[in-house]
Amino acid sequence: MPKRVVPETDRRRRRPTKQGQVLTHQLIVETALRMLREHGADGLTARRLGLALGADASTVYRYFRGMDDLILAIADELFAHAMAGWRSTGDWRSDLRELGLRIHHAYLAHPQAAVLTASRVTGRPNEVAADETILGVLRGAGFPDADAVRIYHAFIDQSLAFSILDAATLALPVAAREADEEVWQDTYARLPAATHPNIAATAALLVARMNDSAYPTALDMLLSSASAQLRG
Amino acid sequence: MPKRVVPETDRRRRRPTKQGQVLTHQLIVETALRMLREHGADGLTARRLGLALGADASTVYRYFRGMDDLILAIADELFAHAMAGWRSTGDWRSDLRELGLRIHHAYLAHPQAAVLTASRVTGRPNEVAADETILGVLRGAGFPDADAVRIYHAFIDQSLAFSILDAATLALPVAAREADEEVWQDTYARLPAATHPNIAATAALLVARMNDSAYPTALDMLLSSASAQLRG
DNA sequence: TCATCAACGTCAATGGCGTTGGCATAAGGA
DNA sequence: TCCTTATGCCAACGCCATTGACGTTGATGA
Known part of the structure; x- marks a missing residue:
């Protein structure tokens, strides 16, 4: 056959x-x-x-x-988008921050694709190029190899974790998004103080906030930690 | 009809x-x-x-x-598992750390379910109970409501982001896991130093590490930041 | 010039999926 | 006893990914 x-x-x-x-x-x-x-x-x-x-x-x-092969190709395309036209500024912290935000934005620009490709290792050219670039920034900054690899993993984990979470929310079908929004409005805003005092007390604050991305803050925390490690 | x-x-x-x-x-x-x-x-x-x-x-x-309704019920069941038998220790930091790890472990215990339920808001009893508990810990610690809600969101985002990432990896079909592992071994370990000097130099370190969860570290960083906020 | 061959677009078919209308049956309530 | 309702099951619909077979095209080389 x-x-x-x-x-x-x-x-x-x-x-x-x-x-x-x-x-x-x-x-x-x-x-x-x-x-x-x-x-x-x-x-x-x-x-x-x-x-x-x-x-x-x-x-x-x-x-x-098959469709899986296509999905991996799509995953690599996201990295191509993220890295297109990148240039080092010479400062490793701003380089790394820029790279993290580029990956994050590439995911958010195609949330449905991001969800499909979540956590796959493609080994295809654009993903490999991104890894090479990130490691280059860290080693160029003076981190010993073991530290560079540890920070690389933390950086990628953090970037992907938040990107996937945000993308998963954005990628939901409209019906599901509306259903979830309704749950916030209808369920959380109406819980009785008797059984749920803390939600009832903060309901307005809870429901008001939807999707201001927490990633940049987390990224800065990571960079501060790495800086301390380099100085110490 | x-x-x-x-x-x-x-x-x-x-x-x-x-x-x-x-x-x-x-x-x-x-x-x-x-x-x-x-x-x-x-x-x-x-x-x-x-x-x-x-x-x-x-x-x-x-x-x-339908299947979506079933999936939301499964999502709530994960929260039931996470919260079963929880008791406050009286110390808000260890309480919050424990709650984060419980959610993380509930996801990792059922990675395939976690991937299906990622980023859905069910508003069902067990999820609501978890939210009530977390807010209760923060407000009980003395955070003003606005801060409590901000930290609640950061805490949940961080917990879910890392849990979903780890679960997505664990939930891959065996074939995909093996394919990804092969990519690490075959692609990254064999890149020529001429084109990829940084990956080539750190290949052994890169490939050696697989899946030591980064979440507990990130969780501790978050708690330190919240502590500083409470003192300041 | 023309035969050969690989590339590749299309067709038809397979087996699986979520979902639903219709029907039969059984458990309570009256 | 009869009626209502919950519920299990069957058959069917339209969708899906995938694949073998077939026909057609373009490039190659004698």
């Missing part, structure tokens, strides 16, 4: 689809990202992706081994 | 299934949690859940409005 094989490179000019579209890996990834933003995480299906490309669902399988 | 209605309470004795099982909401949630642990997030389907209960898939819809 001849197994379907996905070629690694584009050695041959592509034949256009019925609708005249010429496909490439990059085009498919970009289309998938657009579909994710417009239709949510559940809206990205092989059928719909094919349709958006002016092609058949099965055509996607000529380019990717 | 008669819409299927899910009754809120169990006012009537249940009729056993063909296999003699008597169903309750609680039993279904517990069975779903077991299926999640044993078969992964994709392994929880209405058909399989029905089968595991000795019933039909559609029977689940007599108890829950």
Whole structure:
């Protein structure tokens, strides 16, 4: 039985689809990202992706081994967005802060994609380049290798953790977002003081705040800690 | 067209299934949690859940409005596990640290469930009870309401962010876990120093570390910051 | 010039999924 | 006893990812 094989490179000019579209890996990834933003995480299906490309669902399988393979490609695309045009300022703390915020913003710009790719290790070029850059900043700052790696892990963990949390909230289907918002308004704001004195006392403050990102603050805490370590 | 209605309470004795099982909401949630642990997030389907209960898939819809409703019930069950048997020690810092670790451990004990429920607001009893408890600890410590709410949000954000990240890693299908591990070993450990000097120099350190949770450290940083705020 | 061959778009089919309408049955209440 | 209601089950709908087979295209080389 001849197994379907996905070629690694584009050695041959592509034949256009019925609708005249010429496909490439990059085009498919970009289309998938657009579909994710417009239709949510559940809206990205092989059928719909094919349709958006002016092609058949099965055509996607000529380019990717399956949806998981496509998702990893999307994950790497996020890192490409995050790192595009980055330049060192010479100051490791502002470099690291900038890198963290770039990753965070790349996730928030495509929350549905971010949720799908959460915690995957792709080993693909753009993700590897980001790792190389971060380690370079830390080693260039003078951290011994062991410390640099420890801070690298803490930095990545913190960046990804908050990014995934925020993205997961943003990526919820509109219906779920509205249901959750209703729960805040209807449940928390109306709990009786007799059974829930602390929620009742702070209900207005609790419900008022929605989604002012906590990540930048956490990032600064991490950088302060690393600075102390470098001086000490 | 008669819409299927899910009754809120169990006012009537249940009729056993063909296999003699008597169903309750609680039993279904517990069975779903077991299926999640044993078969992964994709392994929880209405058909399989029905089968595991000795019933039909559609029977689940007599108890829950749909899979989303079931997932919210599962989310609340995680909070029940986290809070079971909790008692205040009288010291707000150790109380808060304990609560954070309890939530973290509840997530890690059911990573597949944690991923499904990430960032949902259920407003159901156990989640609300946890919120009431946390706010009670902070207000009892002497924080003014505005500060208590701010720290509550930071605490919850941090706890959930790291829990979701760790759970997402643990919840990956075995195949994906192995693929990611291979990427670490095969890609990062073999990058040439010419193109990736920093990864090449620290490859052994990078690859050696897998999943020593960063959350407790981050939690302690948060508590130190809150302490300073209370004293200042 | 033309045969060969790999690339790749499309079709049809498979087996799984969530969900729902309809029906049969059993438990209480009257 | 009869009626209402809860509830289990069946069959069906439309969706999904994936794959084998087939036809067509373009590049290559003799």
